[in-house]
Amino acid sequence: MVETARPSGMSRPRKLYVKSYGCQMNVYDSRRMADTLAPEGFAETERIEDADLVILNTCHIREKAADKVYSELGRIRQMKADTAVQGREIVVAVAGCVAQAEGAEILRRAPAVDLVVGPQSYHRLPELLDRAKRDGKAIDTDFPAEDKFNFLKNPTREAVRARGVSAFVTVQEGCDKFCTFCVVPYTRGAEVSRPVVKILAEAEHLAQAGVREITLIGQNVNAFHGKGPDGTPWTLARLLHRVAEIPGILRLRYTTSHPCDVDDSLIAVHRDLPQLMPQLHLPVQSGSNRVLAAMNRRHTRDDYLRVIDKLRTAQPAIEFTSDFIVGFPGESDDDFRQTIKLVVDVRFAGAYSFKYSPRPGTPAAEMTDQISEDIMSARLQELQALIDRQLKAFNEASVGKTFDVLFEKAGRYPGQLVGRSPYLQPVHVMATSDLIGKVVRAHITETTAFSLHGALSDTDNAAPRSSSLLATAEA
Ligand code: SAH
Ligand code: SF4
Ligand code: F3S
Numbered sequence: 278m279v280e281t282a283r284p285s286g287m288s289r290p291r292k293l294y295v296k297s298y299g300c301q302m303n304v305y306d307s308r309r310m311a312d313t314l315a316p317e318g319f320a321e322t323e324r325i326e327d328a329d330l331v332i333l334n335t336c337h338i339r340e341k342a343a344d345k346v347y348s349e350l351g352r353i354r355q356m357k358a359d360t361a362v363q364g365r366e367i368v369v370a371v372a373g374c375v376a377q378a379e380g381a382e383i384l385r386r387a388p389a390v391d392l393v394v395g396p397q398s399y400h401r402l403p404e405l406l407d408r409a410k411r412d413g414k415a416i417d418t419d420f421p422a423e424d425k426f427n428f429l430k431n432p433t434r435e436a437v438r439a440r441g442v443s444a445f446v447t448v449q450e451g452c453d454k455f456c457t458f459c460v461v462p463y464t465r466g467a468e469v470s471r472p473v474v475k476i477l478a479e480a481e482h483l484a485q486a487g488v489r490e491i492t493l494i495g496q497n498v499n500a501f502h503g504k505g506p507d508g509t510p511w512t513l514a515r516l517l518h519r520v521a522e523i524p525g526i527l528r529l530r531y532t533t534s535h536p537c538d539v540d541d542s543l544i545a546v547h548r549d550l551p552q553l554m555p556q557l558h559l560p561v562q563s564g565s566n567r568v569l570a571a572m573n574r575r576h577t578r579d580d581y582l583r584v585i586d587k588l589r590t591a592q593p594a595i596e597f598t599s600d601f602i603v604g605f606p607g608e609s610d611d612d613f614r615q616t617i618k619l620v621v622d623v624r625f626a627g628a629y630s631f632k633y634s635p636r637p638g639t640p641a642a643e644m645t646d647q648i649s650e651d652i653m654s655a656r657l658q659e660l661q662a663l664i665d666r667q668l669k670a671f672n673e674a675s676v677g678k679t680f681d682v683l684f685e686k687a688g689r690y691p692g693q694l695v696g697r698s699p700y701l702q703p704v705h706v707m708a709t710s711d712l713i714g715k716v717v718r719a720h721i722t723e724t725t726a727f728s729l730h731g732a733l734s735d736t737d738n739a740a741p742r743s744s745s746l747l748a749t750a751e752a
Contacts, residue, residue: 293319294328298345299336301494301532302396302465303373305445307334308436309429310372310399316430317403326356330368330406335375337460339634343375347387354389368409370394370402374464378637380418390414396450396465397421400428420466426475437486441685442714443528443697444488448476448503448516449495454535456562457573457640458602458633461496468496470503473511477519484525489714490683490697491520492530499531499538514542521552527716528683528699529553533560537575539584548591554699555592556626559584560600564619565612568605572641578619585623596626596671596700603660604633604653606644613656620663626671626700628664632657672702672724679734680704682719684712703728 293314295307310332311321322328333349336342350369357367370392371383377395384390392409394402395418409415426447437444451465480491495501498513505511511519517529529552536559546553559581563569566577588595601616620628632653635642675698682696682704694708696719705728706719719731 290320291318291329292322292327293330293332294322294325295332295334296325296349297334297373298342299334299338299374300496301445301492302447302450302496303334303336305447305494306372306396306399307332308432308440310334310402312432312436313400313402313428313430315433315436317406325353328367329365330370332370332372335371335373337374337378337464337636339631340636341634343378346371346375350387350389354387357389368392368406370405372396372399374460377418377464378460381416384414384416392416393418395419397425400425424471426471431479431482432486434486437483437488442488442683443490443492443685444483445492445494446476446479446483447471447495448493448513449498449501452496453500454497454537454575455573457571457644458605458636460636460639463638465496468500470495470501470510472504473516473519474506476503476516477523480520480523480526484523487525487714489525489716490528490530491526492532493517493520494532496533497535497538499534499540499543512540512542514540514546517546517550517553521550527552530556532558534558536561536581536584539588541587544587544591547588547595554701555594556596556598556700557588558598558600561619562600562602563605563608563612564616565608566615568608568612568616571607571644572602572605578615581619582622594699597623599623599625599628601628601630601660602633603630603656604648606633606641606648607646608633608648608656617660617663620660620667625664625667627668630657630660630664669726671700672727672729675700675702675721675729676724677721679718679720680729680731681716682706682731683716684708684714686713698729705730706733708733 293311295311297303297307319330325331331353333346335346353369360367368391369389371390372394373396376393380393383393391414392405393416394405397420398417401417405415405417449470451468452462453468455462501513501516502510520526521529561581562572562574564578569577585597680698682698684694684696686695687710688695688705692707694706694712696704698704704719718734720734721729721731723730
């Protein structure tokens with residue numbers, strides 16, 4: 278038997294613990310689930326031990342990602358048994374892409390789980406909790422006809438404030454590209470764009486509650502073609518221009534893009550819209566035409582390089598990050614050398630790289646010429662070392678420059694704030710807390726492995742600067 282919460286005069290607020298794995302879409306979805314459960318009497322907690330309801334929002338992209346969920350469920354099973362002894366029942370829900378891909382299999386494999394809910398059914402969570410209470414278990418992995426976004430609740434102003442000055446807004450979900458290695462088209466379904474008015478209403482709500490930076494997200498965000506207020510489909514370019522008009526929005530980003538859908542209108546936004554940050558995550562996966570074709574990426578190495586060139590011409594300050602897969606079935610040494618060469622040619626400001634992981638139901642998993650673990654490890658190591666050098670070089674080249682920094686929160690040391698550069702690098706600066714939510718120029722003085730340190734350039738805003746404190750911050 279499981280219990281769900283309903284607000285009542287007597288009952289204490291139930292605690293909800295949500296853990297997100299995988300991509301930004303899951304982070305966003307987790308928040309929308311929390312917002313939808315808030316009126317049901319659930320308050321979020323960061324401590325799983327305090328939770329009455331645990332939601333694991335899972336990722337199925339690689340085998341390791343999916344495995345993580347089962348080890349976490351093992352720990353939760355123990356916790357659930359312990360609290361049951363104390364007379365407290367914990368409800369455990371599995372959401373996200375593993376839920377969609379494995380469905381009822383999860384209930385069989387992990388008896389601690391009470392509820393399985395796929396990404397398109399999050400609006401049904403309150404009803405599913407009731408069903409789990411009634412029937413012991415509940416599962417919903419439909420792709421319902423109704424649009425979940427019409428039912429998910431918006432965050433309260435307090436929730437928005439607690440989450441900080443930068444927020445995600447989903448504008449597009451799902452994918453029709455069917456890269457041969459990828460589960461996303463199966464777990465997230467067909468590509469669907471949200472209507473422009475809905476996106477604007479959400480962005481305006483966030484801006485009014487203090488959000489200053491919005492990242493428009495989608496599995497294939499630049500394939501956006503949502504219906505505009507005039508009834509015609511809008512491009513992402515047009516949407517970006519419109520979101521930039523919202524009072525309070527200082528910065529815009531969008532992710533993740535597919536190289537094939539970078540059209541001229543989007544390139545022009547990078548030239549014309551100062552609010553759009555000069556940073557783009559543009560996954561390429563491989564530098565070999567043969568591998569790109571086998572992956573069904575629908576573009577060549579030169580197509581990719583051309584897109585990069587056009588964007589650099591439109592916005593000379595732009596920097597790129599990317600994703601790579603090594604050891605895709607049939608990848609030869611020569612194919613891999615072409616990937617290395619592409620990385621050298623483009624000079625990325627960072628990238629994620631992964632060993633190919635065969636995913637059940639995808640065409641590449643059936644390919645015969647799978648690459649051995651040893652070769653994959655060696656290639657991954659070489660690629661990551663190169664990418665790390667490029668990241669380091671990029672951070673080091675930031676020293677001596679002046680960046681606009683959007684301050685997000687207090688730093689680890691008294692009097693210190695942490696913000697983000699246009700390139701998403703964390704920047705630590707001595708500054709007063711009234712600068713949180715503001716974009717202020719800072720001169721970059723030092724770099725550590727993953728972040729920058731600097732001082733406010735505008736002396737009117739500058740907090741007293743203590744070199745000893747900065748020295749501690751470096752330690
Ligand atoms: N929509 C994005 C990618 C989303 S998945 C795009 O089109 O590029 C995020 C990254 O995970 C991918 O870019 C890819 O590098 C990696 N990935 C996806 N499937 C994988 C698999 N089966 N094995 C290893 N890495 C994978
Ligand atoms: Fe997966 Fe390819 Fe779609 Fe990206 S474009 S989500 S890699 S199928
Ligand atoms: Fe993972 Fe699903 Fe995102 S598989 S990467 S959580 S779309």
